[in-house]
Structure formats: structure tokens, C-alpha cells
Amino acid sequence: MTQNRADTARKGKVHLVGAGPGDPDLLTLRAARIIMNAALIVHDGLVDPSILAMVRPTARLVSVAKSRSRHTMRQEDINALLVREALAGHDVVRLKGGDPFIFGRGGEEAQACKEAGIAVEVVPGISSALGASASAQIPLTHREHASIVSFVAGQCKGLSDQDWSGLAGPGRTLVIFMGVATAAQISEKLIADGLAPDAAVAVIENATRADMRVLRAPLAGLAHLVESERVQSPAIIVIGSVAAAADNTIRALAREAVQ
Structure with missing residues (x-):
């Protein structure tokens, strides 16, 4: 044949x-x-x-x-x-x-x-989440702040129908991919599902590149931060106390360097 x-x-x-x-x-x-x-x-x-x-x-x-x-x-x-x-x-x-x-x-x-x-x-x-957080000196896990990490897509279908309670809060870090365009909905969704409006948020734009930016705000101010700073993709959103803790650590190191 x-x-x-x-x-x-x-x-x-x-x-x-x-x-x-x-x-x-x-x-x-x-x-x-x-x-x-x-x-x-x-x-x-x-x-x-x-x-x-x-x-x-x-x-x-x-x-x-x-x-x-x-x-x-x-x-x-x-x-x-x-x-x-x-x-x-x-x-x-x-x-x-x-x-x-x-x-x-x-x-x-x-x-x-x-x-x-x-x-x-x-x-x-x-992964973008690991690379972005590390380059911004934000540890996704920390003995005093978080032992659980969750990854979520910010543009997934049925965003408003999903239950996000438990994804963020004490002892947890939430990392959101592709969340720039839906920042307002993400903030509203998390607050509606029980996360405190003053929860720490870090937005990492162009991670690991020369023009990288790390922007911070409380959860309730996430949408305003993205809009006022004209954040563009690629960007990762990190939510949890590790974001605030890392910011304080970096500031302390900077003070020590000056003294």
C-alpha cells in the first residue's frame, strides 16, 4: 500500500x-x-x-x-x-x-x-506575577503577613458573579492579571465580598524594565490610581498587607542609606 x-x-x-x-x-x-x-x-x-x-x-x-x-x-x-x-x-x-x-x-x-x-x-x-512582585521587592508570601497566594484574571467572564471572599484578607495575597481595564469593577467586587476598603494595593507597571513603576493606594482608590496615573499594560495588581509592608521596608532602607 x-x-x-x-x-x-x-x-x-x-x-x-x-x-x-x-x-x-x-x-x-x-x-x-x-x-x-x-x-x-x-x-x-x-x-x-x-x-x-x-x-x-x-x-x-x-x-x-x-x-x-x-x-x-x-x-x-x-x-x-x-x-x-x-x-x-x-x-x-x-x-x-x-x-x-x-x-x-x-x-x-x-x-x-x-x-x-x-x-x-x-x-x-x-510568570508575570512572580517577576513583577520580586522586581518591586514585594514578597508574595511573608511569615508575618501572608502564607496563601491566589492568582486571578481581571478580565475573566462573569467577574461580577464570582465569589471572591477569602481570596484576599489577613494572611493572604491576591495577584490580579489583566486588571487595568477593570480596576473599578475589581475594587467594587472585593469590597462587596468583604475586603476592607483600606486594604493595601500595589500596581506594578512594566515590571523588570527600565520604565517600571510601582504605584500604591488603598483598595477603594484603585480605580482612581489607575486612571490618574494612566497605567498601561503590562501591569500586575497585588492586594494584601505584603504590599504595604514592602513599601515600609523599602522606605526604611532608603532612610538608612541616607544617614
Whole structure:
């Protein structure tokens, strides 16, 4: 029996690579090697330009940038693109900000590829939450402040219908991804579910990059802070006493340095 040419043709491999929080020095060695050797990179809009500058001159870059109001490509189309290129024999690097398996929809992309018979490798990256908080010197856990950490997507469907009680409060830290556009709803939701209006909040914008900002406010003032400071993505919101504790520690260190 003669084999079908489509069955014998070489299929490419898809690498789901985490680009980390921004600084190229925070890439894993594996991620850096794959990026520098890639012939085709499909990347998110939040991947820092300094990381894209690492690719070889002949590499093909395809942006599938997403924003709240505009999607260059729907997720279903991104999945189809990865499958199509791999079936054509191309190895594809799918480069995603942070870690591909933490609010990166990497699981959906991996599933689509596997269903098409395409090999997938996942290269973890430092998640945006961990990278942002560490670069801002905010410990997500602390013996005196928090032993539980929760990650939440601020743009998830049914935001107002979910019960967020218990996610934040004494002994807990809440980290919110993609929460800039819904800051007002997030603040109202948490207060309605029992969190104190004066709970400490830190907003970390452009974490690990030269233009990083760490902004602080009480929970009730989160929306005003985001609006007045014109906070833009990428940004992470950290809620809990660790945010205030870290601020006090940094100020104390700064005073000691001056004395």
C-alpha cells in the first residue's frame, strides 16, 4: 500500500516559550537558545522588543497582539496558524509573555497542536506575577503577613458573579492579571465580598524594565490610581498587607542609606 504524501511529510514542532516578565536577562537559557535559533516566531504584543531583537535576521516574526478592544487575531485563528505552519514542516516558536501556562492560553494551543498530531514542547518562563512582585521587592508570601497566594484574571467572564471572599484578607495575597481595564469593577467586587476598603494595593507597571513603576493606594482608590496615573499594560495588581509592608521596608532602607 502506498502511503499518502501528507502522512510521510515532515511535520514541524511547536515550542510554547515563556518570555518572562520583560527583561531579556530573565529568560531561561533554553528559551534564549530557542529564540536565537528560530526561523519562525509567533509572538504576543507584550513581549519586550529587546527580546525580539535577539532573533536572527532571517527569522520570520508574526505578531498576534491582543488588547482589550482590538485583537489582531482570535485565539482560534492563532491555534489554526500554529497547526498550519507545523503541518507545512515548519518549526514554530510561540513566544508568550510571562509563563505560557499561567493565563497565557498555552494549554489551549498545546491541545490544538496535539489533536493535529503535532509535537509540542513547553518552555516555562518566569510568570508575570512572580517577576513583577520580586522586581518591586514585594514578597508574595511573608511569615508575618501572608502564607496563601491566589492568582486571578481581571478580565475573566462573569467577574461580577464570582465569589471572591477569602481570596484576599489577613494572611493572604491576591495577584490580579489583566486588571487595568477593570480596576473599578475589581475594587467594587472585593469590597462587596468583604475586603476592607483600606486594604493595601500595589500596581506594578512594566515590571523588570527600565520604565517600571510601582504605584500604591488603598483598595477603594484603585480605580482612581489607575486612571490618574494612566497605567498601561503590562501591569500586575497585588492586594494584601505584603504590599504595604514592602513599601515600609523599602522606605526604611532608603532612610538608612541616607544617614
